[in-house]
Amino acid sequence: MSGLRALDPVSGARAPSVMPLEQAVWAALEDVHDPEIPAISVVDLGVVHRVQVAPGRVRVELLPTFVGCPAVDLMRSAVEERLDGFAPDVEAVISFAEPWTSERITPEGHKRLRESGFGPPAPAGDDERLLPVLPVAPCPYCGSLDTTIENAFGPTLCRAIYHCSACRQPFEQFKTV
C-alpha cells in the first residue's frame, strides 16, 4: 500500500501515521480552484467524480459543469500540476459517467459562493415539464426572495443574472441543472 507520510497531529513526530494516498489526493484537490470562480475548490464545486489510486498511479476523473465550459481544460491541467509528484503517473481526465448537477455543490461550496456574492443554485425540482419554471433565487447579499431573473445567460455558461428588488443589487446565480 503506497501512502504519504504525515505527522500525526496528536502524538507528533514520534509515531508518524500514514495518510492513505487517496485521502492525500482529495486533500490536495481542495487547493485547486475553479478558474472562473476562485472562491470555490473543484471538490466543493462537485466536479471531482472520483479518485483512483494504484501503485505508481493517480487518476482523477472530472465532470464538466457545462459541456462547452472553457475552464475544464484549465482545471484538468491545474489538477495534474497540483498532484505532480504524488505518483510517477498522474492523470486528470474528463468523464460523463454521470452528469454534473448543481446538487453536487457541497454545503461548504454554497457558503463560499454566498460569501463571494454569488447565489448558490436552488434545489432542483423533480418534475420534468417541457418548459420548467426557474426556481426562486434568494439574494446572496440581503437574503430577500424578491428577485427577478434578468438573463438566463450570464458571464459564464453556468451562471444567470438576477436583480434583487430589496437591496437593488444585481447578482449572479449559479444555474440549477
Next chain:
Amino acid sequence: MTATPEGAAAPERRATRRLAEPDLPHFDIGDLDAPTREALSSLLLTMADDEFVLGFWDSEWTGIAPMLEEDVAFSSLAQDEIGHARLLYEMLAQLRGGNADELAFGRHADEYHHCHLLDHPRTDWAFSVARRWLYDTADAVRLDALRYSSFAPLAQVVEKIRREETYHLMHMDVWMRRLAQGGEPHDRLEKALATLWPDALSMFASVPDEGRLIDEGILASTMSDLAERQYEQLSAVLVNLGLSVPGRRPSSEDGRDRAQASDSFRWLWGEFTMVHRLEEGASW
C-alpha cells in the same frame, strides 16, 4: 518573433498543451458490429452538424444583437452548441477513425448534413428566435429518444446535453411569448414562421439503416414517429400563443437531402472554416 530580454527565461507554454486533446473519454466500441457502427455514425453526424451549424448562426449575433443581454445570451448559446458538437464529433472520430477537427472544419461545404431548417440566413431577430424555437423544441424530442440509449457513451452525453438545452428552450419560449403579443414583432414572427414552416420537421429526416438502431436499442423511436410528436406539439403551442399554424403538415423525409450547399450556408461555411483554410493544423 519578439526578442526575449537578456537573461529572461522563455515563457512556459504548458497550458496550451491540453487544449488540443479531446474531452470525450475513450470508450470501447468492441460490442458494436460494423453495420451498427455505420448507422450510429450517420445519426451522430446529423446531430453534430446540426449543433455545429446552429452554434455558428447564433454566433453571428455576437456584437450586434438588439440588446446587450441578448448579445451575451446568443454568445453563450453558441458556445454551448459548439461544445455539444465537439463531443459528438469526438465520438464519431472514435467510431470511424479520423479526428474531430477534420470532421468539423475539413469538409467541403457540400458535405455537411445539417437539417434544412439551418439552411436559412440569420435574417432578423424574430427570424432567429423562430428558428431557434423550432430547433430547440425538436431537439428536445430527439434527445428524449436517445436518453436511455443502449450505447452508453451516447446516453451519458445526451443526459448532460439535455440539461443545458432546457435553458435554451426556456429562453426561446420567453422570446416567443414576448414577440407573439402583437404589433410589428407579432407580424415579423408570423412572417418568419411562414418562411421556416416547410423545414420545421426537417431534423427528423430518417437516418440510413435506422431500423438497426431501433433494434439495437440505440434509438427509441423512428424519426417519422418523432416528427409526428413534434408536429402535434408545435401546432398546439402555436395556437396557444395566438399565432397561426402557417400551413399543412410539413414533410420530414427529405429534411437533409441537398445536391449542394445553400448559398447562405456556403457563406457561413466560409466564415467558420476561414482559419482552418488559411493555415492548416493551426492551434490556439
